[in-house]
Amino acid sequence: MAIPISYNIRNLRLRKGLTIMTALGIALTVTTAIFLMALVTGLNKAFVSSGNPLNVLVLRKGSESELTGGFDASLFPTLKTLPGIAKDSNGEPIASGEWVVVIVLPRRDGTGEVNVTVRGMMPSGLEMRQLSGPGDHPGVKLASGRWFETGQREIVVSKSIRDRFAHSNIGDSMEFGKGAWKVVGIFDAGGSAYESEVWGDVNQMASDFDRLGAFSSAYLRATDPIAAEALRNRVSDDQRLKLEGFNETDYYAKQTRSGTPIEVIGYVVGFIMGIGSIFAAMNTMYAAVAYRGREIATLRVIGFSRPAILTSFVLESLLLATLGALVGILLMLPFNGWQTGTSNQVTFSEVVFALRITPAVAGYALVFALVMGFVGGLAPAWHAARQNILNALRS
């Protein structure tokens, strides 16, 4: 017969100080692990939710990113007339030749300068991004101000850029290229990778950086998912173009490797702190067993089996760990949605993302704590179950 769990709960409550301190120790480890996991989750979400399955991105063959993908602008008319491209209200194909560059902007809080992606696009490009796609792909929305005008030195910035960088409010001027650019609007990209970008007119940008006559990339809007697939193959297979088509969502999904350094640090830190916590939990459980030598012997005399005692103590340790995990999760919850940035390993520019404590992250944290509790509790529980009844009763 199993020992009722209320016995363990009462015991934990009896030694309040010990329980709280051990649980707090586990909670600290869990907090650190959650923090690092939430960072990676937020970063991955920024990339995975980016792009639209109907958008086909065109780069120079062999290139992996827009920053290194330049091709001659004379190829664009050919691209524009490919079949399967959606038409706008005027019957024009929705296709945009774009120019992407990385510039250095000072952080608002004065902690240095960071690379930010600036994208020059055609009016079609702006239209394409505002269209929502199939499934969970809402379009980009204007949060305040207005969109930039073609032929003007105007830019629109994302909400996170405005929050993180100096001179990025509506009416401000940003200095890059050959002079000042007026910020006329703020857009909301819903946490996607566009959230880390500044947009303006492609011709203005290209002339500012002496790159007229070339595009970094082109975006084509397909009528439907099958057309998108066909369009992508068509671009890649055309030997004259020497270009390659990508599904925009795939392109961004590949960039999730930017989270690798954080992930590696997370594993190392979590592992070391976890081991420290296991020993701390073991200590507490050994103490619990030592105090209750006579109690355990009595339980054995009443008729509880050795496996029942073992299970009971492991369970107590798991309870302790669960308590720690809950405290850790509660401690971290206020940080959910907290924004930060890291370097995108594909474009070398900063990608802004939010900390995300998803149910999966909380679940992993709980499992992590339970593993600590189990490993820490096993040896003391084994010790308790193996005690000699007579000696224990006499002590």
Add this chain to the structure above:
Amino acid sequence: MTLGSFIVRNTFRNKRRSLLTMISISFSLLLLTLMICIWRSFYVDQVAPEASRRLITRDKVSLAFFLPAFYRDKIRSVPGVTAVAPMTWFQGRYIDDRPEHFFARLATDPDEYLKVASDKITPPDQVEAWQKDRAGALVDVTLADKYGWKLGDRVHIQGTIFPLNLDLTIRAIYHRDPPQNALYFHTKYLEEGVPWFKGQAGWYAAQVDSAEHVAEASREIDALFHNSPLPTKTESEKAFQLGFVASLGNVKAFILGICGAVMFAIMLVSANTMAMSVRSRTREVAVLKTLGFTSRRVLSIFITEAVALAVAGGVLGILVAIPVIAVMTRSFIGLGIPLDMRVSPPAAMLSLMIAVILGIVSGYIPAQRASHMNIVEALRHIG
């Protein structure tokens, strides 16, 4: 029995408890020592003298823009500058995209590069061979060991940024402390294969004759190009590398946060153990007091015990940190940032001092309880 040995015996009386506490503390201090070392190598350590005299000149706006070739001669004309080498980040792909196959691949001018990077020790005959072979490569010895490359071996690198695949022959192998996983090849090779790149370079690395001239030279270089279409930003090599670290995010806050969590964890563990220890020795404390030990004495005995445990854990943690750091230095270079990380005596001292302070703080409350115990009550205590 002296007071010292009394404390030592008591500290390790319950062997299992002391051992578990020690191990737990040692893992926390291991992490703390790692963080201190990373912090030191990023923000405190001074670089080697020749590296501190090396300047990097790049486009002011972004590393993604190339600088024209004539900038090199202009930089050379700045007083104090002794050598200038063009550098271009080739990136490329070796074997596949997995991170373990990532290392820096840079195009430069072999005739001048080793004058700038004088800390790369290369046999003169190999240098000559590299300079003569336009498709030759210079590689780090650790990188050569990793892939089993020998002089004369062929290395094929697929182009990503540049539409050119490199077919290189290893002509020279350099030693550098700390190692830096990098491969260097002729910028001429790149220019021939990629016509639009001709007459350009990613950035320039310049050597300055003395440390006093560094600040002045970097200002003068930037002044040269101030009003040109492509203004430059010149900074020390260390600052240039720190720029990459900074781009990973708020690294300082990150490290401090982890340190804070770790220190708090140590305090909890140590306080816990001391509380258990005091509780199980309630009667003994009363006996000590009957013998004439003052409350202060008892307090100091228990605090010293806590400190002894923390220090023992600390020493263990630091000893483990030494090999761990050695491994990390080698893995960090995979990210292209050479870091000279080791557990230096000041770093070890700092960790130990933190251990001592945490021992005192964590031992205080349990010790306070022990020292203020009522003798009669405590003697009656069964436990």
